[in-house]
Structures are given as structure tokens and as C-alpha cells.
Amino acid sequence: MSILSGKNILLGITGGIAAYKTASLVRLLVKSGADVKVVMTPAAKDFITPLTLSTLSKHPVYSSFTNEEDDNAAWNSHVDLGLWADFLIIAPATANTMSKMANGTCDNLLLATYLSAKCPVYFAPAMDLDMYKHQSTLQSFETLKSYGNIMIPATSGELASGLVGEGRMAEPEDIVAFIENDILGKLPLRGKKVLITAGPTYEAIDPVRFIGNHSSGKMGFEIAKAAAELGAEVILISGPTHQKVSNSLIEVVPVVSANEMYEAVHKHFKNVDVAILSAAVADFAPKEVAIQKIKKKTDTLTLELEKTKDILASLGNIKKQQYLVGFALETENELENAKGKLKKKNLNLIVLNSLNDKGAGFKSDTNKVTFIDDKNQIMEFELKSKADVASDLMNKIISEINA
Structure with missing residues (x-):
């Protein structure tokens, strides 16, 4: 049984091409026994549909503070979502979202939830090579880690631009394994x-x-x-x-x-x-x-x-x-x-x-x-x-x- 079994996991998805991998990530997290909810930035919906993620997670997908299509305009509380989660995973984490996270900018539901969360936060960067190497992005990495967030390193390979180098989001299997090993490694009776x-x-x-x-x-x-x-x-x-x-x-x-x-x-x-x-x-x-x-x-x-x-x-x-x-x-x-x-x-x-x-x-x-x-x-x-x-x-x- 996975260490994630029975845990509440909130998956934040931002607007990058690597968002297509999150269908597999949700499936793996659910298979591990976790209860998974998804929060998307508005831009993320251009890369993968909320319907796909809702079907896999068996929960509604959140992307705005209110359900605009709902006549009753139900309020999606970022505070409740942040308190519900045992772990928050932001994958892919784009340069734009990470910069906002690092500087406290709060202009969408995912960022508001991030600022409300009391749980460990994992982020998996994904962007093109030049963006990944840019000094402002490197500064975002360091700032986020200094806040206690845990970075899941990107890998090297062919990128969406055709360039080859660092910036590929870690594969879903590797993200789950990274989180499991990180949690286990911090447990007080590990090795006993x-x-x-x-x-x-x-x-x-x-x-x-x-x-x-x-x-x-x-x-x-x-x-x-x-x-x-x-x-x-x-x-x-x-x-x-x-x-x-x-x-x-x-x-x-x-x-x-x-x-x-x-x-x-x-x-x-x-x-x-x-x-x-x-x-x-x-x-x-x-x-x-x-x-x-x-x-x-x-x-x-x-x-x-x-x-x-x-x-x-x-x-x-x-x-x-x-x-x-x-x-x-x-x-x-x-x-x-x-x-x-x-x-x-x-x-x-x-x-x-x-x-x-x-x-x-x-x-x-x-x-x-x-x-x-x-x-x-x-x-x-x-x-x-x-x-x-x-x-x-x-x-x-x-x-x-x-x-």
C-alpha cells in the first residue's frame, strides 16, 4: 500500500503543454489510494479538459471562485480547499505561476488556494529551456524552496519548441515516486x-x-x-x-x-x-x-x-x-x-x-x-x-x- 493511501491530495494544474500528462498523474494518485481534487488555472483548460480530470478524480474540477454556469453561482472556497488537502501538488508549474507564488500575487483560484494551504506543497516545473535557465526563474525556484515548498526537478529531453535540454516536467510515475519517497524519508520511524x-x-x-x-x-x-x-x-x-x-x-x-x-x-x-x-x-x-x-x-x-x-x-x-x-x-x-x-x-x-x-x-x-x-x-x-x-x-x- 502506498504512503499516499487515504490522503487528500489537491492537484493544481497550470497552463503549460505538460498539462496533458496530468490525466495520468490523477489516475496514478487515485490508484495509490488518495482522494484527489483538481484546481486548474483558466489557461490550463486550453491544454486538458476539466471533464477528463473530473471523470478520473471522481470530483468536480475547480477553476474559478464561482461556478459561472450555475444559476446559483456557488462559491468555491479557496480556504476550504487549502484546509482539506494533506498535500498540494502543482504540476505543471509554469514560470508565470511560480513567479506569482514567489511574490504573493493572487489573481486566480489556484494561487488563492496555495496561499491558504497549511499542508506540504510540491511543485513540478515545466517550461522551455531558455525560460528554465532564466535568472528570474532560478530565483523563483530558490524563493519557493525557502518558503518550505518542495521542488520536483524537471528532466532533460526534447521540449515542445524542438529544443533539447532541461525543462521537461517529470513523468507522472516519477512525480508519485518522488513524493512517496520524500514523505517516507521524513517520517520519524523510517528505518526502525x-x-x-x-x-x-x-x-x-x-x-x-x-x-x-x-x-x-x-x-x-x-x-x-x-x-x-x-x-x-x-x-x-x-x-x-x-x-x-x-x-x-x-x-x-x-x-x-x-x-x-x-x-x-x-x-x-x-x-x-x-x-x-x-x-x-x-x-x-x-x-x-x-x-x-x-x-x-x-x-x-x-x-x-x-x-x-x-x-x-x-x-x-x-x-x-x-x-x-x-x-x-x-x-x-x-x-x-x-x-x-x-x-x-x-x-x-x-x-x-x-x-x-x-x-x-x-x-x-x-x-x-x-x-x-x-x-x-x-x-x-x-x-x-x-x-x-x-x-x-x-x-x-x-x-x-x-x-
């Missing part, structure tokens, strides 16, 4: 490996029955999504769950029992930078597992249970450079029990949540947690969605490992 456990474990009684718990795996899967969106390579070791992820940076390793999770975690732990153990692992498992289904011959059934291996403590004993996070689900003496677990298991951070808090715990879409770290710093949070809790957790980990 994160191991996450999620869900319950099922401990077999016989071929049909098992001992388990009510964990849905939602918290662990949200943490995996948050880590991947920050650029981490994620190994998600999950017990049985209906949760799904679709991110190329997440490798899901399915397991069933506590012992299988133990083996999988230890297989990967030595190669990771961060380990977050959020799974609800069974503390006990049947000592003997019946080969055949146990028949209901008596009114009672006695099972002898034995402790499962403590995965979290085993990692605390062998960790070196890894940042190790555990979860504590408590029902009484919550804070003291969590602090004891943090120290006993040699953790860097423990996430405490209590079944006494309404909206927290298993099967819920929300959670209420407290972070306790190995420096005895305590951060208590209000009830939040599990996605927001995952974001808070990743921010805390980033602040620690980058300290």
Missing part, C-alpha cells in the same frame, strides 16, 4: 523495526474447546497502523482475531497459543528497535490436551492448568538496545500493580488500563490509559479512541528513543 503483539491466545483443552479471553485485538492493530504510518517496518504477531490491516509495512504473523506467540516473538525480537506487547496472553493453559473431544460423561470436569511462559519478562531479561513496552490490565491497586510489573519485567514503559473505567478494555473502540515509564514519569489520559491512544503511545516512544 517495531514488533507488536495483539489479540488473545487460545489454549486448547481438546480438538474442539479452548481457554481464551475477550480480547478483540483492536488496540494492537491500531498501534501497528500508527507505527506503519510513521514509517516503521512492523511485525504484528497476532492471536485469533477478526481485525485486518492493509499496509505494505506491516507483516502479520498469525499464532494461536501462548507458546506459539512466545516462539514467534523470540524469533523476531533480536532484530527490532521497539517491542510493544499489547496481546492478552493466557496466564495458564491445560497441562494435558485431550487427543479426542472430551465427552460429557459426568456433571463436573476438572482441568489441571499450568503457567504459560511469561513472554514480556523473558524479553526484559534479554533486551539490549530495544525499547520494551508492556500493557497492564488491572482491576484493583492499578497504579501500584503496574509500577511493580514495570520494574519486575525490566520494561521501559507500561501502559495501564483498568476494567473499572467505563469504555476501556476488551471489545471497545475506546480506551483510557496511563503511561508509566522507567523514570517514574506518569502521564494520564482521558477516554479516547484506540486510534488516538495508539498515536499517543507512538509519540511517547518517539520522544524517548530520539532523546
